Amino acid sequence: xxxxxxxATPVEALSRDEAATELQRxxxxxxWADAAYHRDDAPEISDADYDALKRRNARIEAxxxxxxxxxxxxxxxxAPPTEGFAKVVHSVRMLSLANAxxxxxxxxxxxxxxxxxxxxADAPLAYTAEPKIxxxxxxxxxxxxxLVQAATRGDGTEGEDVTRNVRTIGEIPExxxxxxxxxxVRGEVYMAHADFEALNARQEAAGQKxxxxxxxxxxxxxxxxxxxxTAGRPLRFFAYGWGALxxxxxxxxxxxxxxxxxxxxxxxxxxxxxxxPGEMLARYREVERRRAALGYDIDGVVYKVNDLALQERLGFxxxxxxxxxxxxxxxxxxxxxxxxxxIQVGRTxxxxxxxxxxxxxxxxxxxxxxxxxxxxxxxxxxxxxxxxRDGKDIRVGDWVQVYRAGDVIPKLADVDxxxxxxxxxxxxxxxxxxxxxxxxxxxxxxxxxxxTGGLICPAQAIEKLKHFVSRxxxxxxxLGAKQVEQFYxxxxxxxxxxxxxxxxxxxxxxxxxxxxxxxxxxxHDEERGEARERLADALGxxxxxxxxxxxxxxxxxxxxxxxxxxxxxxxxxxxxxxIEERREIPIERMIFALGIRHVGETAAQLLARHYGRWxxxxxxxxxxTDQAGPAWDDLLSIDGVGAxxxxxxxxxxxxxxxxxxxxxxxxxxxxxEAEQPDTExxxxxxxxxxxxxxxxxxxxxxxxxxxxxxxxxxxGSVSAKTDLLVAGPGAGSKAKxxxxxxxxxxxxxxxxxxxxxx
DNA sequence: GAGCCTCGAGTTCC
DNA sequence: CTCGAGGCTC
Numbered sequence: 093x094x095x096x097x098x099x100a101t102p103v104e105a106l107s108r109d110e111a112a113t114e115l116q117r118x119x120x121x122x123x124w125a126d127a128a129y130h131r132d133d134a135p136e137i138s139d140a141d142y143d144a145l146k147r148r149n150a151r152i153e154a155x156x157x158x159x160x161x162x163x164x165x166x167x168x169x170x171a172p173p174t175e176g177f178a179k180v181v182h183s184v185r186m187l188s189l190a191n192a193x194x195x196x197x198x199x200x201x202x203x204x205x206x207x208x209x210x211x212x213a214d215a216p217l218a219y220t221a222e223p224k225i226x227x228x229x230x231x232x233x234x235x236x237x238x239l240v241q242a243a244t245r246g247d248g249t250e251g252e253d254v255t256r257n258v259r260t261i262g263e264i265p266e267x268x269x270x271x272x273x274x275x276x277v278r279g280e281v282y283m284a285h286a287d288f289e290a291l292n293a294r295q296e297a298a299g300q301k302x303x304x305x306x307x308x309x310x311x312x313x314x315x316x317x318x319x320x321x322t323a324g325r326p327l328r329f330f331a332y333g334w335g336a337l338x339x340x341x342x343x344x345x346x347x348x349x350x351x352x353x354x355x356x357x358x359x360x361x362x363x364x365x366x367x368x369p370g371e372m373l374a375r376y377r378e379v380e381r382r383r384a385a386l387g388y389d390i391d392g393v394v395y396k397v398n399d400l401a402l403q404e405r406l407g408f409x410x411x412x413x414x415x416x417x418x419x420x421x422x423x424x425x426x427x428x429x430x431x432x433x434x435i436q437v438g439r440t441x442x443x444x445x446x447x448x449x450x451x452x453x454x455x456x457x458x459x460x461x462x463x464x465x466x467x468x469x470x471x472x473x474x475x476x477x478x479x480x481r482d483g484k485d486i487r488v489g490d491w492v493q494v495y496r497a498g499d500v501i502p503k504l505a506d507v508d509x510x511x512x513x514x515x516x517x518x519x520x521x522x523x524x525x526x527x528x529x530x531x532x533x534x535x536x537x538x539x540x541x542x543x544t545g546g547l548i549c550p551a552q553a554i555e556k557l558k559h560f561v562s563r564x565x566x567x568x569x570x571l572g573a574k575q576v577e578q579f580y581x582x583x584x585x586x587x588x589x590x591x592x593x594x595x596x597x598x599x600x601x602x603x604x605x606x607x608x609x610x611x612x613x614x615x616h617d618e619e620r621g622e623a624r625e626r627l628a629d630a631l632g633x634x635x636x637x638x639x640x641x642x643x644x645x646x647x648x649x650x651x652x653x654x655x656x657x658x659x660x661x662x663x664x665x666x667x668x669x670x671i672e673e674r675r676e677i678p679i680e681r682m683i684f685a686l687g688i689r690h691v692g693e694t695a696a697q698l699l700a701r702h703y704g705r706w707x708x709x710x711x712x713x714x715x716x717t718d719q720a721g722p723a724w725d726d727l728l729s730i731d732g733v734g735a736x737x738x739x740x741x742x743x744x745x746x747x748x749x750x751x752x753x754x755x756x757x758x759x760x761x762x763x764x765e766a767e768q769p770d771t772e773x774x775x776x777x778x779x780x781x782x783x784x785x786x787x788x789x790x791x792x793x794x795x796x797x798x799x800x801x802x803x804x805x806x807x808g809s810v811s812a813k814t815d816l817l818v819a820g821p822g823a824g825s826k827a828k829x830x831x832x833x834x835x836x837x838x839x840x841x842x843x844x845x846x847x848x849x850x
Numbered sequence: 851g852a853g854c855c856t857c858g859a860g861t862t863c864c
Numbered sequence: 865c866t867c868g869a870g871g872c873t874c
Contacts, residue, residue, distance in 0.1 A: 188865090191865085191866095204854090304864095308864075311864080312864095436860085436861085438859070438860060438861095439859080439860090440858095440859075440860095442859075442860070444859095444860060444861075446861080446862095457862095457863070457864085458863090459862080459863085460862095460863095461861085461862065461863090462861090462862080463860075463861050463862080463866090465860090465861095465866095465867075465868095496862085496863095496865095497865065497866060500861095500862065500863075500865055500866095501861060501862055501863090501865055501866070502861090502862060502863085503866085538868095538869095539867090539868070539869095540859095540860095540868090689858085689859090690857090690858070690859095690869095690870075691858085692857060692858045692859080693857085693858090694856080694857060694858085695857080695858085731871095731872085732856090732857090732870095732871075732872090733871085734870055734871045734872085735870090735871090736869085736870055736871085737870070737871085
């Protein structure tokens with residue numbers, strides 16, 4: 093059990109008996125945290141919390157030396173679970189693959205590539221096909237033939253340095269002969285079935301936890317802090333790709349794989365060349381047929397365009413290469429019973445139903461929750477009103493079939509009406525918010541029902557704050573989702589601006605922004621049991637008693653954070669330092685952090701680039717309030733901004749309460765001007781370019797992607813703001829308009845010459 | 851107006 | 865990771 097947080101009595105005030113009791117409690121709590129960290133590779137409490145426990149233990153021991161226990165945590169040897177793995181930024185992003193689940197999607201994949209490349213349906217186009225190993229991706233960096241770094245995939249941009257562990261894997265060469273000077277090899281670490289069974293037998297004999305499946309075993313083994321543990325684990329490796337290179341490996345994917353094999357890397361023996369969708373699908377069946385006998389887990393077949401020059405032309409979408417796709421095997425299914433349907437309220441007020449299930453193992457993992465999407469889904473209809481699951485609705489008590497979409501997200505596939513319990517009634521979707529009681533309404537044509545409470549809804553307020561501190565927004569170290577939620581419940585932070593005044597209020601001994609009566613007022617009716625529980629929990633109380641809650645609420649408001657359990661002086665200082673660091677914030681993060689519907693990372697980036705300065709952005713929003721006029725048109729002229737986004741943005745930013753909150757926040761900050769894309773030496777940076785007519789050396793999509801990578805804005809129509817028109821043969825009205833407006837016109841060859849210089 | 855292609859939002863489990 | 869929907873292209 094996790095240690096609760098009984099309001100910490102100052103060490104000085106502890107009686108002897110209390111001290112002895114607490115030392116025992118601390119010893120247990122620390123041992124529990126250690127075990128959770130080492131055994132499960134999943135710390136249950138934060139490093140800061142852990143440090144605070146240890147420090148309090150040490151202080152009590154210092155005051156009562158004779159009470160020191162034989163199992164005192166301060167005597168424990170071994171590395172404290174502070175340092176994890178160093179972060180590694182990948183020089184070339186490790187992307188994921190687009191997925192396909194049926195044959196048709198593979199035909200479409202081929203057609204899409206041909207279209208993009210401008211190839212006829214019958215032109216030759218070869219693909220490689222290889223089994224998709226179910227393990228963990230790894231990037232191995234070799235310099236001058238020697239392995240210098242191994243990193244996990246992480247989020248694709250930044251992974252963890254696992255070099256010391258990887259050096260213990262026999263199948264990964266330490267040195268290469270005759271490779272390029274710089275070579276990053278990418279592949280999959282996995283554990284074979286036989287090795288997995290043997291490992292689990294050993295784990296069990298040693299009284300340790302069995303691993304749920306080979307992939308978890310491989311992941312757990314690779315992420316050992318002690319490389320000697322990894323050395324004892326039977327990890328294996330298949331190379332399938334590469335990142336940074338000082339010289340090309342080959343001209344084709346197949347050639348590159350053969351080269352990696354010649355350099356000493358294991359490559360998958362089932363890798364084959366296919367000349368089109370027909371052969372690809374035949375290969376898929378073949379691999380599927382041999383799946384059970386392979387001796388290791390695979391979850392599909394990956395196809396890649398064989399010609400590397402074509403791969404380069406195809407390039408990437410935002411998170412996946414265009415030249416590859418993973419054809420997944422059908423997901424495993426399992427039947428279980430639906431215990432309850434809960435409603436969660438998101439940042440935008442969306443009411444999302446979640447299925448609480450009798451736990452069931454699906455694909456090696458125990459699943460107890462699954463998404464139910466929205467009210468139509470429960471009723472057995474899709475957003476167009478067409479029946480899904482043959483129109484069967486879902487009721488509490490039903491037997492339902494579960495699968496893990498993409499091997500991750502649990503979903504329901506079917507309902508067994510023959511086993512429906514007698515008296516089961518159709519689920520009635522709430523029409524008021526379960527968190528704040530406000531009306532929950534569904535807009536015309538929308539599939540989700542939303543709480544109309546806005547910021548008075550605690551769920552929305554908390555989710556908005558979580559979004560605010562999230563990685564792509566303010567990313568404040570030491571202030572994660574958990575802390576934000578707790579600070580909100582304790583009344584210390586109600587809106588983003590409050591984060592930046594917290595340190596001062598802490599020093600002044602008055603953190604709460606609301607009176608306890610006010611907090612309690614919202615908890616009157618009996619239905620709000622959950623909210624009461626959460627508040628009691630945040631206060632560290634076992635039960636809910638109004639007077640005790642109010643008392644504790646005030647005491648915690650007055651007690652400096654550094655004296656509260658779970659926090660120590662150092663962690664508090666780190667938190668406040670991290671907050672101070674974010675008083676300077678890039679404008680794109682600021683815009684994203686506001687959490688406006690339809691404005692995600694990408695849209696925020698576009699807006700930041702367009703307006704440059706924060707004041708200019710706000711002024712433009714004000715000028716566009718009436719949704720007409722030059723400011724409104726200017727907003728809509730941004731490529732990627734349409735009417736829906738614009739309306740959502742302008743109404744949010746100019747709405748009084750919201751705006752006041754934004755201004756309070758901005759008052760605490762220095763918002764940094766947008767950085768233009770890194771296009772040093774690009775002749776077209778910041779220019780607005782329009783393509784028209786037929787392009788002969790590249791497709792329109794390629795031309796657009798290339799121009800944007802050089803910092804140009806590509807627009808669809810010629811206007812006074814257009815700097816350059818690239819006109820191929822057959823250009824018509826656009827060329828005419830450009831001439832009228834005096835916009836420079838060049839042909840495709842001139843364009844290539846122009847950007848070739850970059 | 852139809853058909854992509856992306857992005858945004860919501861979600862689970864480790 | 866997926867679904868829904870916004871926005872762009874044809």
